[in-house]
Amino acid sequence: MERPASDDNSPTTMMALVYQGPGCRAWEKRTKPTILQETDAIVRITTTTICGTDLHILKGDVPTVTSGRILGHEGVGIVEQVGTNVLDFHKGDKVLISCITSCGRCSFCRKGMYSQCQTGGWILGNTIDGTQAEYVRIPYADTSLYALAPESDDEAMTMLSDIFPTGLECGVLNGQVKPGDIVAIVGAGPVGLAALLTAQLYSPAEIVMIDLDDNRLSIARSMGATTVMNSSDGKAVESVMAMTNSAGVDVAIEAVGIPATFNICQSIIAPGGHIANVGVHGKPVEFHLERLWSYNITLTTRLVDTVTTPMLLKIVKSGRLDAKRLVSHRFELSEIMKAYDTFENASKERALKVVLKNANASS
């Protein structure tokens, strides 16, 4: 028997995870979203998840997110309703929600830089209400949703909303990982692990994974890291320099978002190397140009564009990439407060991606 879509059986309300200022979140009743523009779709969420960025938001690191915002920018769902100008999707279609909204028409979108879309970009769970809810409004549905086969695996697909395109685009592609490279990835969270899995598509010789969490490091080793280092002893830089005969690494991917980990990256980069920043930073870092000006290095930053999503969909479908490996915990959507507690205590809980299933939405 199907349960009602929200706790009071009202067709106009739903439950959602709401940011209530730094350190505060609540699972509360909200008005169900409606079509505001003719290019919008309303999607009934079947599966969503929590991102490291949501934790940054809760720490108060992302000032664009204001109190009252429904969080979440990842998920899979079923189209419930479309605006009159949505051409490619219809009620009942199963869709992947991209964390980046793209109008497809502005000068940035025309360059494939969807993250900088003048009326889109990262807006879900940031400047408009997001996916950690029973329903979400998706602007520019035709260019911000991806059609999924009805039999596709919700959990694997949810990993493609954000973390796999992020690890690949901001880490591996910006870092220009090449065959034979020595790559260091600082941060073995879901994003760092997604970088680890996608880096291997480019045949680097060695991948060193650095984190404070031994559980995540052992998972990294099982996913192909050739060396893992727990940096809690403060010796990661020394160890990387020793293992590279003082040369440093070709690519250093920063997947944490704090000064300490950016410092590791800039201390281990080899001449001619690439530092690819992925982490969302809430505080300034010190960039040591007094040393690095003569090193011929490249430093890149990027908000994920999700231009690689169609390619990732193909390699997951072909079996070349097992996206589901990053899922560690599963909860009902209504248990999302507990899921946040688990993700916030990732080390103790041995958590990677926590998946939320909406039992009220049969897919």
Ligand SMILES: NC(=O)c1ccc[n+]([C@@H]2O[C@H](COP(=O)([O-])OP(=O)(O)OC[C@H]3O[C@@H](n4cnc5c(N)ncnc54)[C@H](O)[C@@H]3O)[C@@H](O)[C@H]2O)c1
């Ligand atoms: N650029 C983008 O478009 C984009 C997109 C998504 C996520 N992100 C960012 O990527 C980063 C990683 O995301 P995630 O979901 O994997 O986050 P996460 O919080 O799950 O993982 C961060 C990892 O860093 C490790 N860590 C913390 N302090 C450390 C230290 N001093 N030394 C070594 N390791 C340390 C933690 O143990 C953890 O494993 C976050 O900053 C997130 O906001 C960026």
Ligand SMILES: [Zn+2]
């Ligand atoms: Zn994210």
Ligand SMILES: [Zn+2]
């Ligand atoms: Zn645009």
